[in-house]
Amino acid sequence: MSPLLSAQGIGKTYGTRTGCRDISFELHAGEVLAIVGESGSGKTTLLRCLSGHIEPTVGRVSYRMRDGRVLCLTDMSEAERRLLMRTDWGFVHQDAREGLRMGVSAGANVGERLMAVGARHYGNIRAAAEDWLARVEIPGERVDDSPWAYSGGMRQRLQIARNLVTEPRLVFMDEPTGGLDVSVQARLLDLIRGLVRRLNLAAIVVTHDLAVARLLSSRMMVMQQGQVIETGLTDQVLEDPQAPYTQLLVSSVLQV
Amino acid sequence: MTAQSYNFAYLNEQTKRMIRRAILKAVAIPGYQVPFASREMPMPYGWGTGGVQVTAAILTPDDTLKVIDQGADDTTNAVSIRKFFEKTAGVPTTERTGEASIIQTRHRIPEKALRDDQIIVFQVPIPEPLRFLEPRETETRKMHALEEYGVMHVKLYEDIARYGQIATTYAYPAKVGDRYVFDPSPIPKFDNPKLDDCPALQLFGAGREKRIYAVPPHTKVKSLDFEDHPFEVQRWDEPCAICGSRESFLDEIVTDDKGSRMFVCSDTDYCAERQRAGARP
Ligand SMILES: Nc1ncnc2c1ncn2[C@@H]1O[C@H](COP(=O)(O)OP(=O)(O)OP(=O)(O)O)[C@@H](O)[C@H]1O
Numbered sequence A: 001m002s003p004l005l006s007a008q009g010i011g012k013t014y015g016t017r018t019g020c021r022d023i024s025f026e027l028h029a030g031e032v033l034a035i036v037g038e039s040g041s042g043k044t045t046l047l048r049c050l051s052g053h054i055e056p057t058v059g060r061v062s063y064r065m066r067d068g069r070v071l072c073l074t075d076m077s078e079a080e081r082r083l084l085m086r087t088d089w090g091f092v093h094q095d096a097r098e099g100l101r102m103g104v105s106a107g108a109n110v111g112e113r114l115m116a117v118g119a120r121h122y123g124n125i126r127a128a129a130e131d132w133l134a135r136v137e138i139p140g141e142r143v144d145d146s147p148w149a150y151s152g153g154m155r156q157r158l159q160i161a162r163n164l165v166t167e168p169r170l171v172f173m174d175e176p177t178g179g180l181d182v183s184v185q186a187r188l189l190d191l192i193r194g195l196v197r198r199l200n201l202a203a204i205v206v207t208h209d210l211a212v213a214r215l216l217s218s219r220m221m222v223m224q225q226g227q228v229i230e231t232g233l234t235d236q237v238l239e240d241p242q243a244p245y246t247q248l249l250v251s252s253v254l255q256v
Numbered sequence B: 001m002t003a004q005s006y007n008f009a010y011l012n013e014q015t016k017r018m019i020r021r022a023i024l025k026a027v028a029i030p031g032y033q034v035p036f037a038s039r040e041m042p043m044p045y046g047w048g049t050g051g052v053q054v055t056a057a058i059l060t061p062d063d064t065l066k067v068i069d070q071g072a073d074d075t076t077n078a079v080s081i082r083k084f085f086e087k088t089a090g091v092p093t094t095e096r097t098g099e100a101s102i103i104q105t106r107h108r109i110p111e112k113a114l115r116d117d118q119i120i121v122f123q124v125p126i127p128e129p130l131r132f133l134e135p136r137e138t139e140t141r142k143m144h145a146l147e148e149y150g151v152m153h154v155k156l157y158e159d160i161a162r163y164g165q166i167a168t169t170y171a172y173p174a175k176v177g178d179r180y181v182f183d184p185s186p187i188p189k190f191d192n193p194k195l196d197d198c199p200a201l202q203l204f205g206a207g208r209e210k211r212i213y214a215v216p217p218h219t220k221v222k223s224l225d226f227e228d229h230p231f232e233v234q235r236w237d238e239p240c241a242i243c244g245s246r247e248s249f250l251d252e253i254v255t256d257d258k259g260s261r262m263f264v265c266s267d268t269d270y271c272a273e274r275q276r277a278g279a280r281p
């Protein structure tokens, strides 16, 4: 089976500043890739290029559609790309307020994608919303609450439910546990890991936290100054880091 | 300044041509919001300058104009717009729906069915139905272009979740000609069915927002809804206290300081015509 997503020579510059450069890799169905690196190393830039939110300055991202066609993101029509983003992809933001509609209820947040693809039966939409809230461990009676009434951890779980309701095959996550209490982080990570396994989701997870990478991903890429300096199976990279920077990262973090 | 020093209907011919071009485009693409270079009018924006400009651009000396606000011809807004055109265009005006060739309106569509030789001009404050959920103009344009209208149902979903029913009663969104979702201006949803397959040309002008849109004669206009919460219009338990109509949109009127109330037709011309024909409660 050909890869689900493949990146070839991705680079993005902001004027004279480098966001990321010369990045190539393949992601297979059901595989979880972690992108780690310090602040400013280009993780978010790369993720936004991969997910079609910004256009890379050079390079190509191609994706295997549900019907088997392999298409380059830039060759798709805008309508096709936006439909892909709303159905077969998910995007979980670090700041839940960016990924949610804060002005409407949790149920409407989860139901939105269904309505976007033509669901027109209120009762069915609401039932699907309640079902997905339960799957992210939010009690059904909170379905009509505003996300403003949710805790930080609940908002992240709501964001996940809102994305997964259309059963996407690929989810992009940018620091999904950033800014949360440690205990809340742990519960969220368990939940994400469970969902990813059960739904056989592919995911690209940006994090500066090696513990997140270790828990969620099978493969990881380490970035520094816009470039990938090391890549490999997560366990191997963490146990036997090759690049000096990775060695520093691993020794400083994992021993605490 | 005397009335004679104005060009016919106040606007100069070049401006009228510009507005007519926008109107033609609007008619060619039913429900699509056409940008136009809205002019300063000698009245504040909230007073219907968009509708006034559209009316000024289509008015001819042979026309007979009717102006209503909330269904009545004698409210301040309606009176001042009618006077404006009496003064600047010298056209005859009427309060009778059947005698008007152009009807400018705020908040209502007359009860009497419109004909194919009539044009109705709506004053629009906010033309963009997607504005509630998406404030960015670049994004709403894209959503219209790609027919991404899911968020309209998010709003209706939210109504039902909160109030047990679709609580939107004014400016109820509808799809025009199976393509563009539009805001029919703040008319009650009671009037939405009149938009559908209407023989008259329907024009919408938003002055402050600089948009014109149209529903050409006999165009399909479908109010948005859910399969299990179908679109419904308002109903009243009692008839009009003056003419006894059970078919018209009723306003609640407080009749004394003890809180006594009655329901009467909001369309005063419709009510008066029924009274002339002998209708009683
Ligand atoms: N919109 C932008 N305009 C200009 N420069 C930018 C922009 N976005 C990012 N950059 C620059 O690109 C580089 C990579 O930034 P990026 O946000 O991708 O890093 P990051 O790894 O996600 O960092 P963090 O961990 O802090 O989120 C940085 O030098 C940053 O200043």
Ligand SMILES: [Mg+2]
Residues within 6 Å of the ligand: A043, A044, A045
């Ligand atoms: Mg970042």
